[in-house]
Every structure is written in structure tokens, then in C-alpha cells.
Amino acid sequence: MSVDSTLLERSACEVVDMLRQEAVSPHDLLDTLAEQVARVEPHVNALPTLCWERAHEHAQALLRKPVAERGVLCGLPVPIKDLSAVAGVRTTYGSRVYENFVPTETDVTPAQLEANGAIIYAKSNSPEFGAGGHTFNDVLGLTRNPWNLSRSAGGSSGGAAAALASGTAWVAHGSDLAGSLRTPAAFCGVVGLRPTPGRVASGPARDPFDTLGVQGPMARNVADTALLLDAMCGIDSRTPLSMARPVTPFLDHALRPHKPARVAYSAGLGIAEPEAEIGAICAATMDRLVAEGIGVEQPRIDLSSGARAFHVLRGVAYATNHAEVLAQHRELLNPNVIGNIEYGLSLDGPSIADARRTRGALFHEMSALLDEYDVVICPASIVPAFPADQIYVTSAAGRDFDTYIDWLSITYGLTLLGVPVIAIPCGMTRDGLPVGIQIVGRPRGEAALFSVAASIEAIIGTWATHERQLDSLACAKT
Secondary structure, X not given: OOOOHHHHHOOHHHHHHHHHOOOOOHHHHHHHHHHHHHHHHHHHOOOOEEOHHHHHHHHHHHHOOOHHHOOOOOOOEEEEEOOOOEOOEOOOOOOXXXXXXXXXXXXXXXXXXXXXXXXXXXXEOOOXXXXXXXXXXXXXXXXXEOOXXXXXXXXXXXXXXXXXXXXXXOEXXXXXXXXXXXXXXXXXXXXXXXXXXOOEOOOOOOOOOOOOOEEEEEEOOHHHHHHHHHHHEOOOOOOOOXXXXXXXXXXXXXXXXXXXXXXXXXXXXXOOOOXXXXXXXXXXXXXXXXXXXXXXXXXXXXXXXXXXXHHHHHHXXXXXXXXXXXXXXXXXXXXXXXXXXXXXXXOOHHHHHHHHHHHHHHHHHHHHHHHHOOEEEEEOOOOOOOEOOOOOOOEEOOEEOOOOOHHHHHHHHHHOOOOOEEEEEEEEOOOOOEEEEEEEOOOOOHHHHHHXXXXXXXXXXXXXXXXXXXXXXXXXXX
16 A cells, blocks of 8 residues: 555646656555545535545556556546446435446546546535435435535535545546535535536436536636546537537646636626625625726626426426436335436426526627626625534525525526526635635637636645645534
């Protein structure tokens, strides 16, 4: 065993450079992670399923290739969200229906990652079928926030975010429908990117033309997030909307920060209202951008009509994907999942048509706005990480919510638009909990978005440094 805990303090880009130089091997990285996992996982539960033997076998196979043929990640370990199948590894989807399921084939996105040099060593926790902004389920339990173990890590990629924040991953795979990459990024002080639909090939899926749910990268900083996106990209015949890998890697853009000239800021996008402390921290972030010569304006943005549209289209997706499971295993599903599927099955044609028209109109409005501004910025969550014993946020800023996803409207409103959105940390609450902003890019504009996000990150800093993660975890344990 070769363990070097100082590797955990390095960025993913630095570690990949070391792999290319053969200064470390994938086995060294796996051994180092194994020790960290043993130390923190009993408290956090971010990576409940581990596959070390498989990981070392894949690492050994990769090392038989010349360095130049080891892919974008060159042997970097990557955990996969438990909503994606990995051959030979228990994959539960957070559901008792699949509690003992071990797939024989790997899904498109993790297969693409392995083809680009990723070493899969764990599955990260998720709520059942990704339903909700809090990561818990009846199979693998509750994931806790490393900054404060009494708080939620967010969801549904909460396991991925918590792994990053507790030092058990350099980068992590996730997915996003209502904000599942962005909310946990905000809660855990890391970076999450919701890419353009089709940017990352996914599936196989019952509805391969779906554009609400996407696969995407998470990491501790913007450049590492771009690195992982590069490893995820590529056309796959099973994903009809998939895009070709760009000629210039996204990492190159992230390493060339570009300060935006004009930024549009909205505290709630007309669809949500953040709690006062969140609003104040995000407003102070905008003041810092202004102090650096960036023009920040507050044009009217109103995505309020998207709330109904999103619920309808999300309901259709749940009915499409899970109606058969409901019919066969109703007694094993949690009530929220049952409600989602039944709602989707109850929808009529006019309701769906109206939702699609609303989505189109909102896209055109945002596209026109992004012709005037480099990016749009708003909070990544309207609340900080909430108590882990809550199922969801029931109220915020004086507003009571009707459903368990209404508090996510500031993220799902942007989901409807099909544009790339990156969430980065921007500050801390008085209680020491991370706060994040979303940065919205132009359609298919990940390259420019990474450049802008990197410039903003350079101004406001990062919050997920290794020592602070471990200090927080140590305090939380006491």
C-alpha cells in the first residue's frame, strides 16, 4: 500500500499531471482514497458502495497502455452516482426495488469516463430515483454534509458533493434534473455544472430524447470541473442528441479566465425568493465583481410561469421512466416517488402542450437576454443546508411550499431553458455553511462559461479547500 494524504490537497488537474509524468500511479491514488474513506465515510455516508478490487484491476489494465493512450484522466479515480449502472457493481438507484441489483453492463456515461481513463472505485449516494434535493433512501441511508454533519448535503447528487467536500474524491460524476448538481454543490461548497442537454451522452434510456435530465461533472474548482467534462464528452449512438467532443478542450478555456463585461444579476429569477442571509451574501458577491470593473445590472427576469411547466414536464418524465415500476412494486416505493409517477400519468394533452409552449417562450426570452449580457447570475439555493432530519424545505423567506421540490425553483427554472449553468461557492453563512451562485451561459456555451466562471472564481475564491473540509468534519464529530 502506498498512501500519501498530501495528494488529497492537490487539484484534480495537478494529480492528472502527476499521473502523466508517472510520479504517482492509479494504485497510489486508490490506496490514499481508501484510507480517507475509512476515516470519514462512517460519519458522512457519501460513498456507500465501494469496488476497490474492480478499481485496481482497471488501473492495472490501464497501466499496460502507453501514457499517451491512457485518456484525458490518465487513471484518476472517479465515483459514479448510484443512478447509473456500472457492470459488476451493486447499483440500487436508491430504491428497494433494486436493492440487490448488480448490472452486467455499464451505462453510457460511466463507460465514456472509463474509456477516457477514469478508474471507478465507488457509487455515490442518491435519493430514490433522484427524487428530491436531500440525499437519503431506505437502502443506503442518509448522506450528511461534511461542513456540519447535522445538515443535508443536498441532492440528488448529494453523495458526490459530500465526497468532494470530505476529501474522498477529486472529481465526481453526477446528474441534474431539478438542480441535482447545483444544489448539493451550493450546500457543500464545491462546483457543479449542468451542461447543455446532449453535451454528455447518457443512457440507455426509455426516452433518449429527454432534455430535462442530464449527466454532468462536479469538482472542487472550475478547472477540475472542466477537466471532468472533457472526459465525459463524445457522441454515442445510443444518445441521439449527443454532441461531438469540442476541438478545444473545455479545460483550456477554464485555464484562460475571461472577465465578463456585463453581468445580469437576479436574486430570484422572478420564480423564487432567497432567505435574507443568502440574498445578502450573493449581493455582496456582486459588489466584489463591480469593484473589479465588471458591469453588474439587474434587468427584469421572470421565470415564474416555468413552475407549472416544470412540474408537468417532470411528471411526464417520471411516468415515462417509472410507470412500470409503480405497477409492479408500488409497496416498495416511497410516497414522493409514487406521487410523481401518478401525477405524470394523470396529465392530459392540453396541459402538456401548454407546458411545452411555456418552456419555449422562456427559452427565447433568456436567449435574447444572453445576447445582451455575458452571463446571468443568481443564487444556487434560496436556503443554506437545512437540518438532515428534515425531508425537504417546507418554507423559506416567508413562503410556504406546496410540494417537496418547490424550494428548488431557482434551479429548476433554469433547467427548462436548456442552457449550461455552473454553480460555484461564493461565501459562508454566519453558521459556517457554504453559499453558492449559479452562472448561466449562452446556449451550448460551456466554453465561454468556463472562462467567465474561472475569472469570477479568481475574484471571490474557493471554499472547499482540503484542510477546511477536514477541520469542519472534525468539529462536527465532536
